[in-house]
Amino acid sequence: MIVVVAPPARGRRSGGARQALVAVAQVRLMILSLLFGFGMLLVVGKLALLALWAEPAMARDLAATLIPPRGDIVDRNGAPLARSIDAWAIAVHPDKVIGDKGALAQRLAELFPEKSAGTYYALLNSGSSFAYIKRRALPEAVNAVNALGEPAIEFQREPDRLYPQSALAAHVLGFLDVSGHGKYGMERVLDAQLTDPARRGKPVPLSLDLRVQAALENELANAMTSFQAQGAAGVILDVHTGEVVAMVSLPSFNPNEIEGVVPRNNVTQARYELGSTFKPIAMAAAIESGTVTSMSRRFDAIEPLAIGRFHIRDDHPQRRFLNIPETLVYSSNIATARIADLMGQKPLEAMFRALGFDKAPEIEIEKAPTLWPAFWGRLTTMTTAYGHGIAVTPIQLAMSYATLVNGGIYRPATMLRTAGKAPEGRRVLSEATSARMRQLLRLIVTEGTGKHADAPGYRVGGKTGTAEKPGEKGYSANMNVSTFAAAFPMDAPRYVVVAMLDSPIGNKESAGQRTAGWTAAPVVARVVTRTGPLLGVVPDATRDIQLADVKSLIWTGPHGVEASDR
Secondary structure (H helix, E strand, O other): OOOOOOOOOHHHHHHHHHHHHHHHHHHHHHHHHHHHHHHHHHHHHHHHHHHHHOOOHHHHHHHHHHOOOOOOEEOOOOOEEEEEEEEEEEEEOHHHOOOOHHHHHHHHHHHOOOOOHHHHHHHHOOOOOOEEEEEEEOHHHHHHHHOOOOOOEEEEEEEEEEOOOOOOOHHHHOEEOOOOOEEEHHHHHOHHHHHOOOOOOOOEEEOOOHHHHHHHHHHHHHHHHHOOOOEEEEEEEEOOOOEEEEEEEEOOOOOOOOOOOOOOOOOOOOOEOOHHHHHHHHHHHHHHHOOOOOOOOOEEOOOOEEEOOEEEOOOOOOOOEEOHHHHHHOOOHHHHHHHHHHHOHHHHHHHHHHOOOOOOOOOOOOOOOOEOOOOOOHHHHHHHHOOOOOEEOHHHHHHHHHHHHOOOEEOOOEOEOOOOOOOOOEEOOOHHHHHHHHHHHHHHHHHOOOHHHOOOOOOOEEEEEEEEEEEOOEEEEEEEEEEEEEEEOOOOOOEEEEEEEEOOOOOHHHOOOOOHHHHHHHHHHHHHHHHOHHHOOOOOOOOOOOOHHHHOOOOOOOOOOOOOOO
């Protein structure tokens, strides 16, 4: 017998279930695909909107992360003067200190002796939540404080400003305030540019030449020490562009350590009666105005010149009539005063105003207005011609001497590199007057008061100026301002050099003299010798400006062989 067994019906039921599950899965996949597609559509749409209307923020933000928070400052050759760095700051949470506060204060005072242990102890007991212990801390100091093991001490990284040349050109560069903005010097002048995201990535070149700056600063510092002077100032100026190649004010400061610093730039903020350095300016005015038409014209310098109760005297009186070259070579106050008196107030005052002596100097950094005479009488006209009764800054003297020798064009000084785009300037003197002044300034160095400023091969011309310092009880007979204003090379002038010493004391080096011919003039000679090659001026002993027509007018008889060094 054959038995036939039929397949169970549940097999058919299982197949139907699988089909149902597959259908559900397909529906779910379809929903997920729709959702994914919708999401992709949203992303693509957003990208399209960004591409059409949004700014290219990614490139801008990336660039911002690659440039410093404040732009660098460099010299005219690209040498760094100021740059931004990441520095360490050491802070403490006084309310969270768990160690012995007395012992911690003592250790902090040992590591940072600028503050006492008592100061640190008061800080740790102040109960405040946060206070700085040391900003701009060196890595070694951070390691030493970390080794103290106090959990309440915190170490932070913060942007900082570094001046890699230390005190060099400090009065020019300046420094920042606590908020990181420029407070003084070119840091203040350039603040907007140095913090502008679009411009701060490019260093700003100044007109300074770091090598020339170092030489001028070194020579002035040596002279200031040697003559025990209270201060010093110096500037080197391009006569054709107005660019300041070097500027020194002493005493100086370190812009990396500015706590308690109250700077004053002796070149732009200090006003001085600059004495006989004004005589060439007065002489140029006399020539330009037609008061002096011949170099041989003579003026009475036999006796002191009496004006009311005042007497104008010469330091080394020649006691005779002096012509124009002799007036400058022997630095005669009497003859200069007579020339100014003959010229009158208007031409002299007009010359001083044309040179900017009636206002603050034209330069970017901090400056002070001049001390302009309140009343221009006959005596004022005479005394200002030889630098008394009017006080200006050394930078203004430098600009005026540039005008004397560059063909007669006045240009404002600048701390920025002009890159061949010098300002047009304004004509103050004729070419002929400027040419004559080059002769006379060179003659003063070869034959007169400026002999100690001569630098062989560099054809230096210039004028000494020694002025007694004014005080509460009048002018001091024991303290003076000694200045030498020069230009070189005089046959084709390129640079003006001004060196000034405030209250020098004579020594063996100066034969006991404290006047400019013995103190400031030698500084100029050394500076020119050191910086000339750096500035592209090659010494040449075979060249010089033609002096025969003016030199022949100098009488070499009795009382005619010794020139005043004032």
